[in-house]
Amino acid sequence: MADENGTPEAVPGNVLEGEHLLLGGSMEPDAQGRPEAAWYGDGAGEPAAFREGCALADVGGLVATCISGDAADAFVSAVFTCYVPAPGRLAGALSLMGDGRVAAPVLLAGLAPKEFCVWCPAELAAGLGEWIRGIAAVESGGVAPYSSVEFSHGAPLSTTLMLAGPEAAVVLGDYLSEGASLPGPGTLANVRLDAIDTVVMRPEVGSFAPYLVVVPDASARVLWRSLLSFQSVAPVGTSAVWGRVAEEAPGLVDFLDDPIGRRLPADLGLQGLLRPGGDFIGARALDGAGGRTEG
Structure with a gap:
């Protein structure tokens, strides 16, 4: 994403690129130029890992x-379509433009009172950053309602791993100390996995509720190799991940495949991400288009 002044950041590398290549990963650049493993080998067996065992990506x-x-x-109530998440809560949402079209789908987390973190797919991050910073700078009649809002880079120098499947909780649970627990669906928590401090999120996309583990880059390789030591764990590429998401929300993946051809939430089957009441940017335009849920 662009920095606080709207200047694009330097493209980061992938600290796990060597690990992916050792496993036969086919590396492709994401929207920011970061190399990612799209699949391993021919990728044919990867979808099964979400149903049997634990998929790791x-x-x-x-x-x-x-x-x-x-x-x-x-501010977050205005620019995102979910309810404002309390600290420790996580919600899927959309950011809409004034005409009701989707700017980006996001995950929004409450970190502390008046502190939030938003995660966005890389291909939409720059556009979303410009959009929300523009809203924050709005001034009318000498009043700037969001002048106190500040932006900072979230989770710098970190890697996000996804674990999903019937054995995912068992695998992660093996790293927990006595009395510790993993976050439930729709929540996030600071979790110490053995000696590694991480943030673990549990977003929900229909019946798909994977664990997203944000781990410091310095520890990413150690944790990656450790997770692969479990017989139930199989590495999967990003193609398989988005394929699983498409089973629950095909419109979301369609949008990411063609973000320039922006559409209304109803066109994408994403009305479920709109909170009732219509007090967010873009809601008024949806009234005329029949794309808003009523309270």
């Missing part, structure tokens, strides 16, 4: 931005 192409300030609650 490097999904570092998610870009995080933190939002804070006295007006942060009002």
